[in-house]
Amino acid sequence: xxxxxxxxxxxxxxxxxxxxxxxxxxxxxxxxxxxxxxxxxxxxxxxxxxxxxxxxxxxxxxxxxxxxxxxxxxxxxxxxxxxxxxxxxxxxxxxxxxxxxxxxxxxxxxxxx
Numbered sequence: 001x002x003x004x005x006x007x008x009x010x011x012x013x014x015x016x017x018x019x020x021x022x023x024x025x026x027x028x029x030x031x032x033x034x035x036x037x038x039x040x041x042x043x044x045x046x047x048x049x050x051x052x053x054x055x056x057x058x059x060x061x062x063x064x065x066x067x068x069x070x071x072x073x074x075x076x077x078x079x080x081x082x083x084x085x086x087x088x089x090x091x092x093x094x095x096x097x098x099x100x101x102x103x104x105x106x107x108x109x110x111x112x113x
Contacts, residue, residue, distance in 0.1 A: 001042045003082075003108040008034055009055055010076070010106065012068035028072050035076035035108075042110065044081035045090070049110050051077065052094040056105040066096045073108065082110060 010031050019027070055069060070093065074086040084090040092113060 001110040003035070003039050003042065003106075003110070005034060005038050005106045007103055008106050009104050010035075010069045010072040012064050013071050028075065031072040032076040032079050035073065035082075036080035039077070039080055039082050042082060045084045045110075045112075047084075048090050048092065048113050049083055050092040050094060050113050051083070052097070052109040052111075054097040054099060054107040054109075056099050056101050056103070056107070058104040059100070059102065061104065063098045069096060069106075073106075077108070077110075 011027050015027075051074070053069060053073060055063075057063060074083065074091070074093075077083045078086050
């Protein structure tokens with residue numbers, strides 16, 4: 001099951017840690033809403049799922065740490081039912097892949113295992 005969101009990248013953990021807690025909540029809610037809107041066509045999770053993420057970087061955009069994008073992404077997937085939980089019992093996280101193109105984008109692949 002594939003979720004592809006053009007012109008979107010989840011907030012990184014470093015970005016979240018550097019802003020006021022009120023702003024942090026608004027940014028996280030925005031990420032959750034975006035993930036929920038693009039995953040409406042996918043059945044809710046009832047078993048463990050493998051999660052793969054590809055971050056498409058825009059020209060001149062620097063890649064960040066491989067774990068930087070997972071926080072709001074996983075929380076958003078749990079919140080909208082695409083994952084039962086983000087614990088190892090219910091979720092197998094694969095390393096983030098980075099690609100380059102003209103626009104930024106995020107692709108999330110979910111596989112029942």
